Amino acid sequence: MSQSAAPAKLPLFRAGDIGGLVYFFVGNIINYVIVIYALEAINWPKELIYHRVIPGMSIGLMLGGFYYAYMGWKLYKKTGRTDITALPSGLSTPAMFIYLYGIIYPLHYSGLEAYQCWQIATAACFLGGLIEMTGGLIGPVLRKMLPRVAMLGTVAGVALVWMGTAGLFEIYHDPILGMPILILCLIGLIGGYTFKGNTPMLLVAVIFGIVFALILGRTSPDTSTLAVTIPVFSAGDTFAGLKGVVPYLVIIIPIMIYSFIETMDNVESAIAAGDEYPLGEAQVADGMCTSISALFGGIMPNVVWLGHAGLKKGQAGIGYSWVGGLLFALCGVFGIFGLLNSMMPPVIACITFLWCAMLMIVQAYTDNPRRHGAALAIALIPHLADLLYTTVTSTLGAFGHYIEHAEDGAFSLMMNASDEASVALVNYGVMWKGVAALRHGSIIVSIMWAATTVFIIDRRLDKAAIALAAAAVLSFFGFIHAPHMAVNAAPEYTIGYVSIAVICLALHLLGDKVMNFTRRYDYV
Numbered sequence: 001m002s003q004s005a006a007p008a009k010l011p012l013f014r015a016g017d018i019g020g021l022v023y024f025f026v027g028n029i030i031n032y033v034i035v036i037y038a039l040e041a042i043n044w045p046k047e048l049i050y051h052r053v054i055p056g057m058s059i060g061l062m063l064g065g066f067y068y069a070y071m072g073w074k075l076y077k078k079t080g081r082t083d084i085t086a087l088p089s090g091l092s093t094p095a096m097f098i099y100l101y102g103i104i105y106p107l108h109y110s111g112l113e114a115y116q117c118w119q120i121a122t123a124a125c126f127l128g129g130l131i132e133m134t135g136g137l138i139g140p141v142l143r144k145m146l147p148r149v150a151m152l153g154t155v156a157g158v159a160l161v162w163m164g165t166a167g168l169f170e171i172y173h174d175p176i177l178g179m180p181i182l183i184l185c186l187i188g189l190i191g192g193y194t195f196k197g198n199t200p201m202l203l204v205a206v207i208f209g210i211v212f213a214l215i216l217g218r219t220s221p222d223t224s225t226l227a228v229t230i231p232v233f234s235a236g237d238t239f240a241g242l243k244g245v246v247p248y249l250v251i252i253i254p255i256m257i258y259s260f261i262e263t264m265d266n267v268e269s270a271i272a273a274g275d276e277y278p279l280g281e282a283q284v285a286d287g288m289c290t291s292i293s294a295l296f297g298g299i300m301p302n303v304v305w306l307g308h309a310g311l312k313k314g315q316a317g318i319g320y321s322w323v324g325g326l327l328f329a330l331c332g333v334f335g336i337f338g339l340l341n342s343m344m345p346p347v348i349a350c351i352t353f354l355w356c357a358m359l360m361i362v363q364a365y366t367d368n369p370r371r372h373g374a375a376l377a378i379a380l381i382p383h384l385a386d387l388l389y390t391t392v393t394s395t396l397g398a399f400g401h402y403i404e405h406a407e408d409g410a411f412s413l414m415m416n417a418s419d420e421a422s423v424a425l426v427n428y429g430v431m432w433k434g435v436a437a438l439r440h441g442s443i444i445v446s447i448m449w450a451a452t453t454v455f456i457i458d459r460r461l462d463k464a465a466i467a468l469a470a471a472a473v474l475s476f477f478g479f480i481h482a483p484h485m486a487v488n489a490a491p492e493y494t495i496g497y498v499s500i501a502v503i504c505l506a507l508h509l510l511g512d513k514v515m516n517f518t519r520r521y522d523y524v
Contacts, residue, residue, distance in 0.1 A: 010076040010084060013323060016315030019189075019202045023307060023352045024088060024324040026206065028061060030349040031091040033341045035300065038100045044114040046225070050335055052118065052297035055231040057091070058332025060293025060302050064089040065325020067285050068304075071277060072318035079276075085312040086321035087270055087277060088305040089286075092262060093162060095301045097390075098255045099124065103248050104299070116244070121299040122234065123241030124248055128256040128301045129291030135260025135283035142264060149368040150450035151268045153379025154443055156364035158262070159306055159357035161383040167354030170347050177218055178347040181209040185351050189314065190358075202314070206348055213345040225338025231296045238294055253485065256301065260286065261443055263304040269360065270308040272367045307356035309363045374523065375453035382442035382449075388431065389439035396421060437493065441480030448474075459519070461508035465501045472497035 032054065039049050072086040103124050107117040171178035187193045188201020195204060213219045245252070260283050267279045282304055290301040311320070331337050364376055425432040438445060448471045455464035474480045475497060478489030488494070507515065 008080075008082045010073065010082050011317055011319065013319030014315070014317050015200065016311075017317055017319035017323065019200050019314040020085075020088070020311045020316030020320030021324050021327075022202055022206055023311060023356065024065070024090065024305075024320055025327055026344065026349045027305070027352055028090040028328070029337070029340055029344055030346060031093060031096055031300070032057070032337050033344075033346075035096065035100070036337070036341060039104075042105065042108045042114075044118070048114055048118055050225055050227075050338065051229050052232065052234065053299055054335075054337055055229055055332040056122070056234070056293050056295075056297030057300055058328045059231055059296045060289045060298050060300075061090060062325040062329040062332075063292060064285070064289045064302050065321045065323075065328065067289070068282075069318040069322035069325070071281065071285075072275075072321065075275060075277065076318075083274075083312075083315075084318060085270075085273075085275055085308060085316050086318040087267065087275075087282060088307045088311055089289075089302060089321070090305050091300045092259050092303040095128075095255050095259050095303070099300055102255075103252075106248075107244075112244075116241075118297075118299070119237045119241030120244040120248075121241070122238040122294045122297060123245040124252050125299050125301060126238050126291050126294035127242075127245060127249075128252050128259070129287045129289070129294060131253060131256035131287070132260050132263075132290055132301065132303075133284050133287030135263065135287070136280040140278075140280050142261075146447060146451050147372070147375070147454040148268065148272070149364070149372040149375045149454055150379065150447045151265045152272065152360075152364040152368060153376040153450045154261075154383075154446045155265045155269055155306060156361045156376065157380045157383035157446055158443070159360035160380060161387045163306065163353035164357030164361070165387070167350035167352075167357065170350035171354075174218070174345075174347060177209070177213055177216060177345060178351070180212070181205050181347055182351055182354075184208065185355060189310075189355050200314075202352070205351070209345055209348045210343060214343070218345050219343050221339060222342035223339055225335040227335045229333055229335055231332070233295060234297045235295045237297075249485075257444075257479070259301055259303050261447070266304040266306055266308065269306070269363065270304075272363060273309040273312045275308070275312070306360055310356040310359040313359065371457055371520075371522075372454055374457065375450040378453055379446045379450035382438050382445040385435045385438035386442040389435050392425065392430070392432070392435075436483075437481045437490070440482055441474070444474060444480050445471075448480075456504075457523075459517070461504045465505035465508065468497050468501035468504060472501060 035053070035057070036049060039053065040046075044053075068087045068089050072084045076082065076084045099121065104117055104121050107120055108114075112120075171182050184201055184205040188205070194201060210219075263283050263286050264279060267277055267282050270277055286302050286304060290298075293300075293302065331340065365373070368376065422432060422436070448467055452464045452467045455461065455467060471480065472494050475482070475490045475493040476488060478485040480490070481493040482489035
């Protein structure tokens with residue numbers, strides 16, 4: 001009698017994890033570079049940056065890498081499958097920019113010293129983590145209520161705007177260095193070619209890019225930050241900063257709601273790719289890693305990242321996640337990020353972003369019914385408004401176009417609908433009407449309009465009315481279409497949503513008494 005074969009074991013590290021490690025590690029390094037540059041630009045001392053902020057951020061990423069590898073292991077034990085890919089995680093890039101330029105920079109310009117700014121920033125991060133954890137309670141409910149295309153369409157929009165376009169732009173900023181790396185990556189990642197010995201093309205491209213950048217003089221090693229730094233438990237500083245964080249709750253709450261929705265969307269993407277992870281657990285893990293990071297000096301929130309489908313296609317397992325977490329801890333302790341920052345050309349990270357963005361957009365189209373394509377198309381547009389708004393306002397900011405709010409002393413750009421700068425932009429032919437309103441809460445706006453479109457396509461005007469009524473409530477309190485949370489924050493948009501919710505509900509109730517319709521209408 002033949003014995004049954006032993007169950008296959010999930011490898012702790014496999015060849016495909018090398019590509020995943022590049023994505024996880026290199027992508028986060030770029031965020032580290034942005035944070036370091038931004039803090040040095042406002043004269044934060046290196047002692048504070050490299051001995052408090054960077055080690056604290058590394059604690060959060062280490063815990064995230066370890067925990068998501070553990071979740072992958074649990075999924076393997078539950079299903080017996082060995083093709084499990086750990087959820088990608090890291091710093092939330094959109095939230096990072098909001099924390100830098102919506103909280104830290106205003107604190108600096110208000111006259112506070114760097115140490116006081118850092119205390120309040122850690123408090124903001126700590127509170128943000130607590131808000132993220134609430135996503136574990138309401139995230140599974142939202143997933144049941146929202147159509148898949150609403151979530152995947154939002155992922156595709158973020159991928160298109162903040163990963164794909166930025167990636168290709170960076171390559172064309174330095175074509176001599178960027179184009180050879182890009183073509184190697186496309187040949188391997190899209191074409192499926194490998195060198196003999198099964199050497200991943202992405203690894204070859206990264207090593208080649210670093211060496212080529214050194215040869216071209218684009219980069220040069222800087223060892224001045226190398227030193228042993230033990231992370232410091234800074235709960236006292238975090239709690240001391242809480243008293244200064246209240247004026248920024250109107251920024252923290254919406255961006256952290258964005259963050260747990262971002263995690264929700266990206267876990268949905270992983271489920272669509274075949275790995276059925278529990279959404280609530282992932283959202284609680286994000287929040288815990290963020291809050292613990294803050295207690296050690298971190299100032300940026302963690303989220304589940306885009307890119308699971310690409311990592312799975314590249315046969316990444318759980319190894320890239322725990323090894324990446326370990327590497328972040330070691331780099332934070334030994335001050336290696338400054339050295340890596342000096343050696344890593346930005347095009348390498350941007351190419352991995354471009355690759356994963358391509359896959360996210362393709363997945364959004366192929367993993368949903370064809371008839372829901374219109375919902376996906378409308379889901380992309382708010383993110384384009386976000387890109388346009390950010391680009392234009394950052395350009396104006398570079399030339400000093402700031403005003404001061406009398407009520408809280410915070411600095412912001414002059415970007416109300418009727419201010420002088422906006423009128424000048426419109427008169428000069430810039431596509432600016434409605435951009436600011438559509439940009440505020442763009443990820444939620446994207447979800448709501450995609451969901452509404454799906455319900456219309458599926459002949460459920462009652463559900464469309466509910467979605468639009470929810471949008472009315474969100475606009476009333478300033479979660480969407482308003483720069484700040486407040487009661488009756490965006491009255492025009494609240495009225496607009498209420499009116500179209502009433503139209504949908506009325507047409508649903510009247511039905512065939514006033515309308516003729518086919519059960520399945522092909523609008524293409």
